[in-house]
Amino acid sequence: MLHASGLRKAYGPVTALDGFDLAVAPGEICGLIGHNGAGKSTFVEVVTGLTRPDAGVVTVGGLPPARARHLVGLAPQEIALYLSVTVEHNLRLFGALAGLRGRGLRHAIDDTAQALGLTDVLRRPVGLLSGGQRRRAQAATALLHRPALLVLDEPTTGADPGTRAALLHLVRSHAAAGAAVLYTTHYLPELVDLGATLAVCRAGRVIARGSQDELRAGHDTLDDLYHALAVDHA
Numbered sequence: 001m002l003h004a005s006g007l008r009k010a011y012g013p014v015t016a017l018d019g020f021d022l023a024v025a026p027g028e029i030c031g032l033i034g035h036n037g038a039g040k041s042t043f044v045e046v047v048t049g050l051t052r053p054d055a056g057v058v059t060v061g062g063l064p065p066a067r068a069r070h071l072v073g074l075a076p077q078e079i080a081l082y083l084s085v086t087v088e089h090n091l092r093l094f095g096a097l098a099g100l101r102g103r104g105l106r107h108a109i110d111d112t113a114q115a116l117g118l119t120d121v122l123r124r125p126v127g128l129l130s131g132g133q134r135r136r137a138q139a140a141t142a143l144l145h146r147p148a149l150l151v152l153d154e155p156t157t158g159a160d161p162g163t164r165a166a167l168l169h170l171v172r173s174h175a176a177a178g179a180a181v182l183y184t185t186h187y188l189p190e191l192v193d194l195g196a197t198l199a200v201c202r203a204g205r206v207i208a209r210g211s212q213d214e215l216r217a218g219h220d221t222l223d224d225l226y227h228a229l230a231v232d233h234a
């Protein structure tokens with residue numbers, strides 16, 4: 001579903017992506033991990049068509065990102081919602097942009113709001129929500145149209161355990177229905193819960209890729225693996 005090879009991206013003197021290769025299959029949850037500044041969010045921006053790479057190729061469902069927006073649901077790292085309008089209006093807008101209309105849109109909003117515990121705040125302006133509620137609303141915009149590729153960039157930052165559990169449950173069931181999921185996080189236990197495969201990113205490229213069992217060989221825990229592979233910023 002997602003194929004990226006040889007991606008390069010520089011911001012002036014800073015090289016954010018430096019030969020980044022990654023493929024994620026339908027039904028797979030891929031946990032993209034790595035230290036701050038490793039290039040994860042830049043990769044997310046390239047995949048979702050928000051940033052053009054300087055070199056390399058990326059396709060989603062065989063299409064370049066700019067033509068694949070209907071296939072993608074994105075929850076970016078920074079909350080990107082209209083604060084002065086209600087959760088429901090935000091969901092209506094994002095659903096409509098994804099091609100949902102009428103009863104389909106209504107059902108999608110109701111189902112997603114219920115799954116993420118947002119039903120009681122649907123009519124509240126996003127600006128009046130707590131941080132965790134905003135996270136849930138942001139995740140809802142990504143999941144609303146049941147995208148073939150779900151991209152979640154640190155979606156549980158600031159979320160309480162209930163919010164986290166609800167979101168992980170939804171991600172698991174969405175992948176079980178056949179979607180590919182790209183999931184960046186610094187909370188490694190989430191990736192265990194999700195049964196995710198791993199892509200370890202360092203200095204703008206993926207330096208280790210495989211199942212948790214494959215990558216953990218020789219390390220007691222995911223934390224040990226992470227420290228061995230990623231914390232060294234070199």
Ligand SMILES: Nc1ncnc2c1ncn2[C@@H]1O[C@H](COP(=O)(O)OP(=O)(O)OP(=O)(O)O)[C@@H](O)[C@H]1O
Nearest residue numbers: 011014015016034035036037038039040041042043
């Ligand atoms: N718009 C930008 N302009 C200049 N530099 C940028 C920009 N976006 C990212 N960078 C730089 O590119 C590098 C990769 O950043 P990126 O946000 O992709 O890392 P990350 O792995 O997502 O980090 P984190 O875990 O902190 O979210 C960093 O050195 C960052 O400062």
